[in-house]
Amino acid sequence: MEWELSKGVLESMSECPKCGGDDIAMILWGTPKFSSELKDKVKQKKIILGGCEVSRNNPELECNDCGFRFSK
Numbered sequence: 001m002e003w004e005l006s007k008g009v010l011e012s013m014s015e016c017p018k019c020g021g022d023d024i025a026m027i028l029w030g031t032p033k034f035s036s037e038l039k040d041k042v043k044q045k046k047i048i049l050g051g052c053e054v055s056r057n058n059p060e061l062e063c064n065d066c067g068f069r070f071s072k
């Protein structure tokens with residue numbers, strides 16, 4: 001899985017629909033290739049690893065403030 005393809009989602013997102021916070025992480029589903037860049041993003045809470053169960057309805061984003069998960 002090429003997570004780089006989803007970078008645009010993170011860059012174009014605005015804010016949490018629930019609390020209005022702008023500290024949003026992208027949820028990465030499946031088993032991504034673990035690069036050092038990806039590890040950094042996870043550490044910075046820019047990316048959250050959602051697990052290997054991939055379905056069409058998985059949310060794309062998670063708010064770091066309130067934990068609310070949503071899709072754009």
Ligand SMILES: [Zn+2]
Nearest residue numbers: 016019063066
């Ligand atoms: Zn929130």
